[in-house]
Amino acid sequence: MLLSDGFRAHAQKSLQVLFNINYCAAQAQKTLSNIPASGNNLPRNIDKGKTDWRYVNYKDWCSGFWPGILWYLYEGTHDEKWKTAADSFTKELQPLSEHSGFDHDLGFMIFNSFGNGYRLTGNPEYKRVVLRSADSLATLFNPKVGTILSWPSMVKKMGWPHNTIIDNMINLELLFWASKNGGSRHLYDIAVKHAETTMRNHFRPDYTSYHVVVYDTITGKKIKGITHQGYADNSMWARGQSWAIYGFTMCYRETGKTEFLNFAQKVADVYLGRLPADLIPFWDFDDPAIPNAPKDASAACVTASALLELSGFVKDKHKAQIYRQKAEAMLQTLSSPAYQSHQVNNAFLLHSTGHHPAGTEIDASIIYADYYYLEALLRLDKLQHGKAAHYQHKSN
Numbered sequence: 001m002l003l004s005d006g007f008r009a010h011a012q013k014s015l016q017v018l019f020n021i022n023y024c025a026a027q028a029q030k031t032l033s034n035i036p037a038s039g040n041n042l043p044r045n046i047d048k049g050k051t052d053w054r055y056v057n058y059k060d061w062c063s064g065f066w067p068g069i070l071w072y073l074y075e076g077t078h079d080e081k082w083k084t085a086a087d088s089f090t091k092e093l094q095p096l097s098e099h100s101g102f103d104h105d106l107g108f109m110i111f112n113s114f115g116n117g118y119r120l121t122g123n124p125e126y127k128r129v130v131l132r133s134a135d136s137l138a139t140l141f142n143p144k145v146g147t148i149l150s151w152p153s154m155v156k157k158m159g160w161p162h163n164t165i166i167d168n169m170i171n172l173e174l175l176f177w178a179s180k181n182g183g184s185r186h187l188y189d190i191a192v193k194h195a196e197t198t199m200r201n202h203f204r205p206d207y208t209s210y211h212v213v214v215y216d217t218i219t220g221k222k223i224k225g226i227t228h229q230g231y232a233d234n235s236m237w238a239r240g241q242s243w244a245i246y247g248f249t250m251c252y253r254e255t256g257k258t259e260f261l262n263f264a265q266k267v268a269d270v271y272l273g274r275l276p277a278d279l280i281p282f283w284d285f286d287d288p289a290i291p292n293a294p295k296d297a298s299a300a301c302v303t304a305s306a307l308l309e310l311s312g313f314v315k316d317k318h319k320a321q322i323y324r325q326k327a328e329a330m331l332q333t334l335s336s337p338a339y340q341s342h343q344v345n346n347a348f349l350l351h352s353t354g355h356h357p358a359g360t361e362i363d364a365s366i367i368y369a370d371y372y373y374l375e376a377l378l379r380l381d382k383l384q385h386g387k388a389a390h391y392q393h394k395s396n
């Protein structure tokens with residue numbers, strides 16, 4: 001992979017990280033000032049042409065992103081007002097830890113809210129919630145298959161006996177963390193097994209990912225690879241590939257297993273090799289409507305955050321530099337007037353796509369784009385100060 005002169009010049013313009021973190025804080029303050037006090041009060045998306053957030057409650061898979069953003073703002077600004085707000089919204093999700101394992105999304109919901117909260121405050125009640133939730137997520141693991149059942153609700157609805165989606169890779173972090181912070185060693189083994197099985201079954205020979213893999217619960221064998229949110233069964237759905245880049249990078253951080261590091265690079269390279277010039281992917285790399293298809297800024301945010309971490313692990317200095325520069329260039333584009341919301345609405349970013357086949361959240365502002373954008377800015381800030389990009393959770 002070579003960098004063109006134009007690209008090199010673009011990446012070398014240093015991103016104003018603190019300026020953009022302050023932009024996020026200003027937008028979040030507008031949201032906070034208008035948010036309902038109770039009921040459905042967790043921001044999820046602002047549809048194209050609308051100005052108000054659509055709010056959800058703690059049961060929605062996106063419920064953890066708003067509290068997570070508030071924790072990140074506390075971390076980035078040290079302003080106690082964000083801590084107070086983060087604590088209040090985090091506590092709304094507490095009932096989730098009392099349910100039996102209902103969906104892999106428990107990881108997104110609990111780790112972004114209570115996980116970040118515990119990391120920044122050491123509050124033992126947060127820790128108890130995270131540990132209970134990890135045990136709950138682990139009940140969805142099928143040892144015959146070697147993966148977590150991602151969507152129990154789709155077993156009957158879609159006729160997918162054991163289904164695993166690539167997004168599920170992110171939620172292994174909850175298991176790794178719990179296994180190192182008072183939970184069972186079994187949680188670590190489940191996470192490793194899930195990642196290994198996914199590595200074997202979820203990818204085509206060119207390292208592009210299926211969205212969903214359906215398994216036989218009795219034999220444990222793979223039945224088929226298909227899509228749910230992508231353009232076609234064999235297409236590269238942008239956010240799915242982003243989850244893979246992020247997930248295998250995180251698995252390397254947590255295990256030190258070089259097969260995960262090598263795999264993270266393979267899945268990153270095929271994504272990077274097919275990006276449009278501004279480095280923000282169309283929602284699916286194989287949509288025949290490209291270049292008139294919608295973009296997915298959320299995939300770019302997830303990828304930028306992942307590449308910043310990956311750049312710190314890769315031994316080949318040239319390759320590490322390319323990952324870092326690509327991530328910075330993605331953040332440059334995301335931080336430009338073409339992608340930042342400013343007066344259009346109170347989100348951080350425009351132009352994400354949630355579920356194109358269902359016709360929902362197309363070219364919209366979506367809360368998880370904002371979450372990973374802010375995470376990437378904080379990671380870049382750490383790198384610029386000579387620290388590791390990823391967060392070290394306290395082990396106690």
Ligand code: GLY
Pocket residue numbers: 167229239354
């Ligand atoms: N985890 C669901 C999505 O990426 O849309």
